[in-house]
């Protein structure tokens with residue numbers, strides 16, 4: 304099992320629904336977020352290009368945050384989902400400085416928090432909250448090890464990229480181009 | 481082509497817009513760790529060379545400060561932890577891949593050893609010292625017999641400690657400015673230089689003062705060489721490393737770094753020390769204060785600049 308997510312940049316309109324859905328589903332403290340929208344504009348007016356991405360923790364297969372954690376708070380859970388165990392986290396923030404995507408933050412209660420791929424929903428066979436609310440169906444979540452899963456098919460037939468793979472993190476959130 | 485990145489929906493405190501999760505605590509902790517390591521290395525090394533009576537400040541007196549330096553260092557590390565009630569988790573896990581973990585363990589081992597090391601010299605420095613209990617006397621006697629082995633272990637552990645203060649940062653490839661293996665040796669050298677300067681300041685004999693002034697001059701030379709190498713390495717690296725170096729070559733860190741670390745922290749004190757060796761009168765406090773301040777500035781600036789440097793995507 305290898306959980307992954309693909310975000311279709313051709314479909315994402317940057318409506319922020321996924322951000323709000325996550326904040327509601329996961330009780331994300333006010334002023335913080337586990338997912339966010341990036342808009343990239345290229346070119347010079349009037350010749351412009353636009354890419355909109357819904358970003359979150361990439362649940363890296365070679366996660367530097369897991370590597371540098373002095374306790375075992377940051378760890379790989381089922382399907383390669385990277386999680387933080389609140390009661391083991393000492394708040395040293397080594398994981399935050401390790402993450403090239405700045406995907407983590409300090410929860411007001413002191414431990415480190417981030418996207419969990421909604422593991423509590425995934426375990427019940429549901430999609431993560433962000434995926435399930437997306438009005439344009441821009442996100443696909445699934446198991447990369449299953450060749451018949453929607454995500455495997457999309458990755459096989461579409462062009463895609465991941466974010467700074469050259470950082471050696473082996474990200475598992477992909478962007479369909 | 482113009483590229484503009486607009487990030488909406490993310491303004492996590494201390495993460496955005498520029499990462500600053502580590503404030504004064506971590507650089508201060510790194511400074512104290514480096515200083516403690518330097519003091520122990522000199523003390524143990526000159527013991528192995530059999531020069532303890534010639535160099536009493538370096539060998540016998542300075543180690544007295546080590547448990548305090550480490551203690552204050554650990555307190556400042558703890559102050560940085562945002563989930564401090566769980567701090568004990570540091571010592572229920574050993575994770576070799578995490579410098580934060582093995583650094584904490586090294587400190588844990590080095591502290592009792594440094595106390596044992598002090599015990600060996602207590603009767604030398606305080607002639608009226610009495611251990612009171614016979615059990616303690618036997619232990620101290622045994623420790624004295626093991627002096628050479630203890631010195632060797634201390635040198636090894638102190639080198640690890642001194643290097644660790646830099647490796648803690650260089651292990652993060654997410655922050656290009658830190659991601660250079662020269663930070664370990666650089667911080668070790670700078671810790672050694674600060675302790676050499678302190679020894680020279682406190683020393684009572686001309687011999688000890690001149691020896692450590694000379695050692696310090698050499699160490700500062702090595703430090704300057706390593707700083708040049710740090711930038712050469714970055715400038716010959718990838719785009720993100722080049723940009724990280726440019727923060728110091730025209731960017732926001734240029735003035736503080738070249739003024740406080742290189743100018744006032746290295747070049748000025750090394751010139752004063754050279755004059756001192758030529759028997760020019762230099763108030764002894766001046767170079768040592770400059771060197772300690774430069775040491776602190778180096779760590780504060782490196783910790784801050786690393787967090788400001790990032791990958792582009």
Ligand code: SF4
Nearest residue numbers: 360361362363368402
């Ligand atoms: S994106 Fe960051 S937090 Fe998530 S697994 Fe990768 S390194 Fe860790």
Ligand code: SF4
Nearest residue numbers: 372392393395396398
């Ligand atoms: S802040 Fe918590 S999760 Fe992050 S490295 Fe430290 S102990 Fe691990």
